[in-house]
Amino acid sequence: MGEETTTATIQESDVSDETLSNLLHEERHFDPPAELAKNANVTADAYAEADRDRLAFWGKQAERISWAQPFDEVLDWSNPPFAKWFVGGRLNAAYNCVDRHVEAGNGDRVAYHWVGEPEGDTRDITYADLKDQVSQAANALTELGVQTGDRVAIYMPMIPETVVAMLACARIGAPHTVVFGGFSSTALSDRIQDCDARVVITADGGYRRGAASALKPAVDEALQKCPDVRNVLVVKRTGQDVEWTEGRDLWWDDVVGRQSVEHAPEAFDAEHPLYVMYTSGTTGKPKGILHTTGGYLVGTSYTHWSVFDLKDDDVFWTAADIGWVTGHSYIVYGPLANGATSVMYEGTPDTPHKGRWWDIVEQYKVTLLYCAPTAIRTFMKWGSEIPAKADLSSLRILGSVGEPINPEAYMWYRETIGGGRCPVVDTWWQTETGQLMISPLPGVTSGKPGSAMKALPGISAVVVDDDGKPVEPGSGGYLTLTEPWPAMLRTIWGDDERYRDTYWSRFKGLYFAGDGAKLDEDGDIWLLGRVDDVMNVSGHRLSTTEIESALVSHPKVAEAAVVGAKDADTGQAVCAFVILREAAGDGGDDIVKELRDHVANEIGKIARPRQIMVVPELPKTRSGKIMRRLLRDVAENREVGDVTTLADSTVMDLISDNLKSGSADED
Ligand code: WTA
Numbered sequence: 001m002g003e004e005t006t007t008a009t010i011q012e013s014d015v016s017d018e019t020l021s022n023l024l025h026e027e028r029h030f031d032p033p034a035e036l037a038k039n040a041n042v043t044a045d046a047y048a049e050a051d052r053d054r055l056a057f058w059g060k061q062a063e064r065i066s067w068a069q070p071f072d073e074v075l076d077w078s079n080p081p082f083a084k085w086f087v088g089g090r091l092n093a094a095y096n097c098v099d100r101h102v103e104a105g106n107g108d109r110v111a112y113h114w115v116g117e118p119e120g121d122t123r124d125i126t127y128a129d130l131k132d133q134v135s136q137a138a139n140a141l142t143e144l145g146v147q148t149g150d151r152v153a154i155y156m157p158m159i160p161e162t163v164v165a166m167l168a169c170a171r172i173g174a175p176h177t178v179v180f181g182g183f184s185s186t187a188l189s190d191r192i193q194d195c196d197a198r199v200v201i202t203a204d205g206g207y208r209r210g211a212a213s214a215l216k217p218a219v220d221e222a223l224q225k226c227p228d229v230r231n232v233l234v235v236k237r238t239g240q241d242v243e244w245t246e247g248r249d250l251w252w253d254d255v256v257g258r259q260s261v262e263h264a265p266e267a268f269d270a271e272h273p274l275y276v277m278y279t280s281g282t283t284g285k286p287k288g289i290l291h292t293t294g295g296y297l298v299g300t301s302y303t304h305w306s307v308f309d310l311k312d313d314d315v316f317w318t319a320a321d322i323g324w325v326t327g328h329s330y331i332v333y334g335p336l337a338n339g340a341t342s343v344m345y346e347g348t349p350d351t352p353h354k355g356r357w358w359d360i361v362e363q364y365k366v367t368l369l370y371c372a373p374t375a376i377r378t379f380m381k382w383g384s385e386i387p388a389k390a391d392l393s394s395l396r397i398l399g400s401v402g403e404p405i406n407p408e409a410y411m412w413y414r415e416t417i418g419g420g421r422c423p424v425v426d427t428w429w430q431t432e433t434g435q436l437m438i439s440p441l442p443g444v445t446s447g448k449p450g451s452a453m454k455a456l457p458g459i460s461a462v463v464v465d466d467d468g469k470p471v472e473p474g475s476g477g478y479l480t481l482t483e484p485w486p487a488m489l490r491t492i493w494g495d496d497e498r499y500r501d502t503y504w505s506r507f508k509g510l511y512f513a514g515d516g517a518k519l520d521e522d523g524d525i526w527l528l529g530r531v532d533d534v535m536n537v538s539g540h541r542l543s544t545t546e547i548e549s550a551l552v553s554h555p556k557v558a559e560a561a562v563v564g565a566k567d568a569d570t571g572q573a574v575c576a577f578v579i580l581r582e583a584a585g586d587g588g589d590d591i592v593k594e595l596r597d598h599v600a601n602e603i604g605k606i607a608r609p610r611q612i613m614v615v616p617e618l619p620k621t622r623s624g625k626i627m628r629r630l631l632r633d634v635a636e637n638r639e640v641g642d643v644t645t646l647a648d649s650t651v652m653d654l655i656s657d658n659l660k661s662g663s664a665d666e667d
Helices: 017-025 034-039 045-052 054-064 093-106 127-143 160-172 185-195 216-223 252-257 294-307 325-337 356-364 373-382 407-417 496-504 544-552 591-602 628-635 651-663
Strands: 073-079 082-087 110-115 122-126 152-155 176-178 199-203 205-208 211-214 231-235 249-251 273-279 287-292 315-318 341-345 368-371 397-401 424-427 461-464 476-481 511-519 525-530 534-537 540-543 557-567 571-580 611-614 664-666
Touching: 045 054, 054 073, 054 294, 082 294, 093 127, 093 160, 093 325, 110 127, 110 160, 122 127, 127 160, 127 252, 152 160, 152 185, 160 176, 160 273, 160 325, 176 185, 185 216, 185 273, 185 287, 185 591, 199 216, 211 216, 216 231, 231 252, 249 252, 273 325, 287 294, 294 325, 315 325, 315 356, 325 341, 341 356, 373 407, 397 407, 407 424, 461 511, 476 525, 496 511, 525 534, 534 557, 540 544, 544 557, 544 571, 544 591, 557 628, 571 591, 571 628, 591 611, 611 651, 628 651
Parallel strands: 110 341, 152 176, 152 199, 176 273, 199 231, 231 249, 315 341, 315 368, 368 397, 397 424, 534 571, 571 611
Antiparallel strands: 073 082, 110 122, 205 211, 273 287, 461 476, 476 511, 511 525, 534 540, 557 571, 611 664
């Protein structure tokens, strides 16, 4: 690990100067629209109610869920940090997301307006359709020998079958692990191995940027390293040619299509594993975050209903990929548990033109839009005249997630997309938290551009100093969560020790999120980004160590250091410094391209460094730790800061001489 590990103090360079200065001068705030406040699902009383009795509060929210057997106790926290929520309760997640809405007479309600990337390629899927399809898929998985507790890997584009596959797993109690379709075969095989999945569900491909983009070849390659996988179910999406392994590979349509649409859901324990989602940590190996059933459904459905003020006629759109936690919680489980109507879009925002999102909002009269600041900044760059062409008057509330939203982007979102009438909810949470944690309530909070404001009712977030003591308003520190919450991770798959070490050891009795935060004079929370070796690129978490390992696995590379440098579009960008092996000489003309492609192959395109600098030395402390702070100065074109702890003070000169002589590369 680098020097800025979780034990270091927050580095100035981690914190955008812009954010800080805005924080000092930010006096704008926006009260909830009167109509919205009057009819809001949640009023200010919720905070007081939860403060009076937090567990009773969550017990009450659990009534949103249908329990096959009621729980005896809201929380068992007798063995921290291992929580058990809704002890003794039994339920089926798929029943809660699908069947009960059909039973309640809402079978005709649209669960998803699905929009494929090719224009005109759309499908509306009702709750009744979903029930049939999920039942068929559950029967198919059972026929393939998948049993309760077995893990199933899902590597899919953004198509309805992805949701069906997840719910089918949930229905039979087989935890799924969805691997983002943009990840490489290596990332896929690592995850399949780590959770020992024996069945993989994939597609021939999906549509991205106007073309069919293959998925199956990555599965074929990954499975060379996963001999225990016995079956691959393949959805035909694009019709492109695929390699076929007889006996192992099966077409989804053949196997699922012939199944009965009847399937009796079995009730599982509230703590039965629902899914494992891998996320980057401060070491190279991704962490399998385990979420369980009862608490997760309560946490996601309550926050979806309260933060988006969900009404019966709302059309909700989370514009994120299902392969991330945002998709799991707010495309699939939260909205479906609430019986909501969602939009799901397969492709990129600029296909076939840069107004695609706004056409979708107009066509489906989307009322609630949820996306990442990186998307908002991209739209800003493309120009306000593009969304101006569409009718966006259906929108009521705008959400933001994944990284701090800078006040400029917040204002643009509010004014240009929301027409000045829609509250912006900046929602802070993590793969680990499962549910929204810090956010304005649109009918209650007077929002400030750039602030996630306060912990939601029933959640307690405290910003602490190095000693774990709460900081005063006006000061910065580390964001911690002081009480367990329903959708919290239960452990890291197969590694309780790492779970404890990573999240619960830095501050005694507190969950440390890895983020820096500041309280303003009103006590409202401003997120300041990661304080560990995790970068946030376009709202996606990437570990510096993971990318360093990928670089060092290239035969020409001796050593590598990766930093996240500020980037106007993506929040942070991956910048790598590499020392080549002697035998590699200067690496050849294409060394930078070669290494960038190598990282894309090892991890996925999202991890491909924006910039690779070949250097003769790296700055290290006397104890041999790479001083990332200095490298970040270089990557961000700043004056290099304090070098007194460097073992060799000439190193930085060497690096800058080298960069001047032209080995830096950017594209
Ligand atoms: C960052 C995504 C500021 C943060 C749901 C966190 C945010 C990490 C916000 C989790 C926000 C997420 N403001 N920062 N509203 N939301 N983050 O696990 O650093 O992919 O720790 O979950 O994203 O990323 P993850």
